[in-house]
Amino acid sequence: SSGTSEPIFTDVVVIGGGPAGATCSTVLAQHGHKVQLFERERFPRFHIGESLIPETYWVLKRLNMLDKMKGSHFVKKFSVQFVTDKGKLSEPFYFHDNKPHECSQTWQVLRSEFDLLMLRNAAEHGVETHEGVRVLEVLWEGSRAVGVKVEDEAGIVREVRSKVVVDASGQSSMIISRLGLRKWDNDLKKAALWTYWENAYRDEGRDEGATHVMQTAGKKGWFWYIPLHNNIVSIGIVADYEYLFKNREGMDPEAIYNEQVSLCPGLQPRLTNAKRVAPFRIAKEYTYRSTKVAGDGWALVGDAFGFLDPLYSSGVLLALRSGSVAADAISEGLKNGDTSEAQLGKWGPDFITGMERMKRLVCEYYDGFSFGRFVKKHPHLKGHLTDLLIGDLFEDKVDDVIEPMNEMRAEKAAMLAQA
Numbered sequence: 001s002s003g004t005s006e007p008i009f010t011d012v013v014v015i016g017g018g019p020a021g022a023t024c025s026t027v028l029a030q031h032g033h034k035v036q037l038f039e040r041e042r043f044p045r046f047h048i049g050e051s052l053i054p055e056t057y058w059v060l061k062r063l064n065m066l067d068k069m070k071g072s073h074f075v076k077k078f079s080v081q082f083v084t085d086k087g088k089l090s091e092p093f094y095f096h097d098n099k100p101h102e103c104s105q106t107w108q109v110l111r112s113e114f115d116l117l118m119l120r121n122a123a124e125h126g127v128e129t130h131e132g133v134r135v136l137e138v139l140w141e142g143s144r145a146v147g148v149k150v151e152d153e154a155g156i157v158r159e160v161r162s163k164v165v166v167d168a169s170g171q172s173s174m175i176i177s178r179l180g181l182r183k184w185d186n187d188l189k190k191a192a193l194w195t196y197w198e199n200a201y202r203d204e205g206r207d208e209g210a211t212h213v214m215q216t217a218g219k220k221g222w223f224w225y226i227p228l229h230n231n232i233v234s235i236g237i238v239a240d241y242e243y244l245f246k247n248r249e250g251m252d253p254e255a256i257y258n259e260q261v262s263l264c265p266g267l268q269p270r271l272t273n274a275k276r277v278a279p280f281r282i283a284k285e286y287t288y289r290s291t292k293v294a295g296d297g298w299a300l301v302g303d304a305f306g307f308l309d310p311l312y313s314s315g316v317l318l319a320l321r322s323g324s325v326a327a328d329a330i331s332e333g334l335k336n337g338d339t340s341e342a343q344l345g346k347w348g349p350d351f352i353t354g355m356e357r358m359k360r361l362v363c364e365y366y367d368g369f370s371f372g373r374f375v376k377k378h379p380h381l382k383g384h385l386t387d388l389l390i391g392d393l394f395e396d397k398v399d400d401v402i403e404p405m406n407e408m409r410a411e412k413a414a415m416l417a418q419a
């Protein structure tokens with residue numbers, strides 16, 4: 001059946017109930033605004049993106065999520081550890097090793113459960129959350145967004161009019177797809193293939209929940225190794241799309257996965273007693289970004305704005321961060337009667353600077369950057385490198401590592417030229 005009914009009016013419509021949408025809507029409700037959030041799925045639903053980084057802490061605190069996180073069964077994460085293509089563990093990065101801090105521990109989350117907690121939390125803060133309701137399109141008056149058209153599971157279509165529309169639709173990126181604002185990043189055309197294992201090897205103590213980034217022989221790709229609760233580990237390979245999948249149509253993903261495992265000396269021994277307990281999943285997660293963070297009456301948060309290669313597990317942090325700073329700008333705009341692009345996009349330049357810092361670190365790794373060698377050469381910069389890895393991206397101090405990185409790169413180029 002299908003039908004239409006009378007339009008609803010609200011301050012802000014949020015499209016999507018993932019971490020970005022839940023954050024943005026909760027902060028808007030905290031500021032006292034009326035928010036309607038539409039999520040096409042019913043939660044809990046599967047999602048990738050399980051490893052949090054410490055800087056998520058500050059946003060989780062603001063959202064009153066800390067008690068829920070501390071009371072959960074999510075595995076505690078204290079470090080990220082890199083394993084070379086030869087299977088050697090290099091320098092572990094414990095977060096704030098010298099000066100432990102309230103945010104020095106973070107979590108490995110099962111996203112179906114984490115996202116549910118976040119969405120329920122939004123509702124507890126007064127957001128009207130609707131699950132199983134799909135946004136069909138954004139409504140425009142000229143270049144101004146004025147609301148959305150939604151359809152529920154019974155096929156009822158209605159219009160929801162608002163002063164601001166927040167696109168938090170993840171990689172569907174409703175607004176940038178519609179306006180043609182997506183810019184792909186040609187340096188990072190990667191793909192991922194992953195599954196879940198029971199009883200894989202777990203380190204002990206504070207290393208139990210460490211994320212391991214394990215390079216494969218020939219340095220063509222890397223595995224993530226993310227220990228979750230209930231003795232499950234999420235293990236996935238990331239490499240160039242062309243290398244992993246091109247001209248292999250119809251090939252069993254298991255064969256591709258096993259081939260990569262056989263190339264990863266760091267991983268093989270960890271799987272000796274493990275049993276695969278889930279199907280294989282694939283993401284073609286080309287890195288992209290919108291040319292704008294906002295327009296008249298609209299703003300983009302999380303993956304709906306941009307997506308950066310998952311090497312350092314920055315996705316949820318960027319979703320939380322953009323969700324909260326966009327909410328502040330939107331609230332200020334609503335209070336001053338200014339919902340222009342300039343007002344709603346105020347947070348853009350700082351946010352993009354932070355994202356660029358993370359991207360630089362991603363590209364360095366793919367170009368052969370060695371954390372071990374860097375830290376040996378510049379021990380005093382280990383702290384700033386760790387700051388980047390925890391997601392402390394929005395302060396200029398971390399740029400201290402850039403110049404020495406450039407030098408190392410130049411030295412390596414000179415050596416290669418000589419050889």
Ligand code: FAD
Nearest residue numbers: 016018019020040049051135170192302303310313315316
């Ligand atoms: P999403 O979580 O995708 O939420 C968007 C929501 O919008 C969805 O629930 C969707 O159902 C809903 N939606 C979409 N269209 C509509 C519509 N038309 N109407 C209504 N609802 C709609 N990040 C990390 O932090 N750590 C990691 O370890 C990590 N690993 C990753 C590994 C891979 C292979 C990939 C691809 C990503 C990884 N990420 C990781 C990134 C992370 O998954 C995302 O950055 C994060 O989920 C973004 O959150 P979001 O709220 O913007 O989008």
